Structures are given as structure tokens and as C-alpha cells.
Amino acid sequence: MPEGDSVHQAARRLHTALADRTLTRFDLRVPRFATADLTGRTVLDVTPRGKHLLMRVEGGLTLHSHLRMDGAWKVYAPGERWHGGPSHEIRAIVGTAGPTAVGYRLPVLELLRTAEESTVVGHLGPDLLGPDWEPGRALTNLLADPGRPLIEALLDQRNLAGIGNVFAAEICFVLRATPWLPVGELPRPERAVTVAKKLLEANRDRPVRTTTGRPNQRLYVYGRAPRPCLRCGTSVRRANRTDSGNGSRERPTYWCPTCQMSPTTLTTPSNPTDPTRPTTPTKHQTPPTPS
Incomplete structure (x- = not known):
């Protein structure tokens, strides 16, 4: 991807x-x-x-x-x-x-x-891998709409450029925040910018993307549902959310319900023991995200 x-x-x-x-x-x-x-x-x-x-x-x-x-x-x-x-x-x-x-x-x-x-x-925010990288401006952009879900703020290329669906899910995991946590409620929000920069730079020259540093387990949560979380063993969950840049396409979002314990805006599945059952975000609708 x-x-x-x-x-x-x-x-x-x-x-x-x-x-x-x-x-x-x-x-x-x-x-x-x-x-x-x-x-x-x-x-x-x-x-x-x-x-x-x-x-x-x-x-x-x-x-x-x-x-x-x-x-x-x-x-x-x-x-x-x-x-x-x-x-x-x-x-x-x-x-x-x-x-x-x-x-x-x-x-x-x-x-x-x-x-x-x-x-x-011209609409793009600071490029995480570019010569124009400005962490202060990227943080200001992220926090401009404090009620916006963290994952949507990360994916909005007007805030900072280069993050896609895989990195967005992994950044949320490293921050121990659910993807739907309002970005303004994120403790130490500057860490979002630091982690994003670190993960993308670490993969700049790698032929195979990894965020864990483990050769046989490349990603923490993305694509891992319903396998166990690498940190705690809880089954990783998946939710389908509508791509805010293309309302006709759903994108998967992955998270660990134990490690990422921040407040969530997800409805509870009728069968909560089934970690593969998708859940659906219920609020924080956002404007289209330019690519």
C-alpha cells in the first residue's frame, strides 16, 4: 500500500x-x-x-x-x-x-x-520525509480541530503529509490511543508528530515495511485481526470506517482494545467475544481528506 x-x-x-x-x-x-x-x-x-x-x-x-x-x-x-x-x-x-x-x-x-x-x-502540510518538515507546524495543524478523531487527523494530508492507513493505525497503537480518541484529548500530543516521523524515517529505505523491529512480526496491529496483540495477547480488532476522501470506499482500522484504552466512540458489537466482528464509529464525522 x-x-x-x-x-x-x-x-x-x-x-x-x-x-x-x-x-x-x-x-x-x-x-x-x-x-x-x-x-x-x-x-x-x-x-x-x-x-x-x-x-x-x-x-x-x-x-x-x-x-x-x-x-x-x-x-x-x-x-x-x-x-x-x-x-x-x-x-x-x-x-x-x-x-x-x-x-x-x-x-x-x-x-x-x-x-x-x-x-x-500546495495544500499539503509538512512532509514527514521532505526538506520542508516542520514539527511545530504539523502539531499546530493536528490540533486545529481538537474534536476530530486521531486517525482522521493523522490521515489528513493538510496536517502532515505522508501518512496512510497502515501508519495511521500503527501510530495510534504506539501512542496507546484508540483511533477514535479526539485528538485534543491525546496526552502529550507532540508525541504523535514524533512517532510519525520516527516510523516513516525508519522505513524510508526498507524494502519491507515494519514498525515493530521484529523480523517475523512486522506490524503491531494493522492486518492482524483476530490474532493476538504483540504486546498483551488480546485479540486485535478491526472496524470498517468510510474513507473520508472517498465516501464510497471503506477502509479497515485496527486496534488493541486492551493496550489502547483511551475513550472510544465505537458501538459495542452484539457479540463482544467475537474479535473479528466489525464495529462502527458513531460520531466525529469529518470533511473530505485531500490526498
């Missing part, structure tokens, strides 16, 4: 493969930009910004993409067989005399002027 760490790794792979090379093929398979042709121009750099990728090309142009849930950029050597998915899932081909980058299932793909990049990333 692409989050700040994996987006930074993708940017590094693309930059290594394409920077300072002349384009020999440029094919965007989206209607709006299907006729765009940048062959003959040089790729200047590939820069991550939160969960966005900015590929800057000679002539003041930027290819902007966002991976969301399923998107991926793959880099292939000359003659190497493409294996990122079926051909109908290809959205972009950026080729050079050497490596070729192929974008699969990219839900966001657009060509814009480099001078206008702020129109697509």
Missing part, C-alpha cells in the same frame, strides 16, 4: 533511472493528455511530495502522479519483459535509450507547468 515511505522509494528509483536522460518515448494513456509528446526533452528530476510524485522535464513541465491504493511505477531495463500488470492497466510510458518507466493503474496522472505545481500539492 503506497504511503510516504514507499512513495519516496519510488521517486528515488525513477530519479536514478531517468534523471539527465533524454526521452525517446512518452505515452500518456489518459484522454486529456493522450496527444502530449515530450520526446527529445531531458528529465530533470523526480521529487516526492507527501504521497505525490512530481517528474520534472525540460521546458518547464511536470508529470504529476498519485498512486493512491493500487498505482505503481515500474522501471525496466532495455529488452526486459514488463510485468507490472496487463497492458490495459498501463497509464504512462516514459522511455529513454536506457531504462523505461511504466505507470500502472495510476488514478491521478496529469501534465502541468512546473510553475503551477502548487495547484496540486
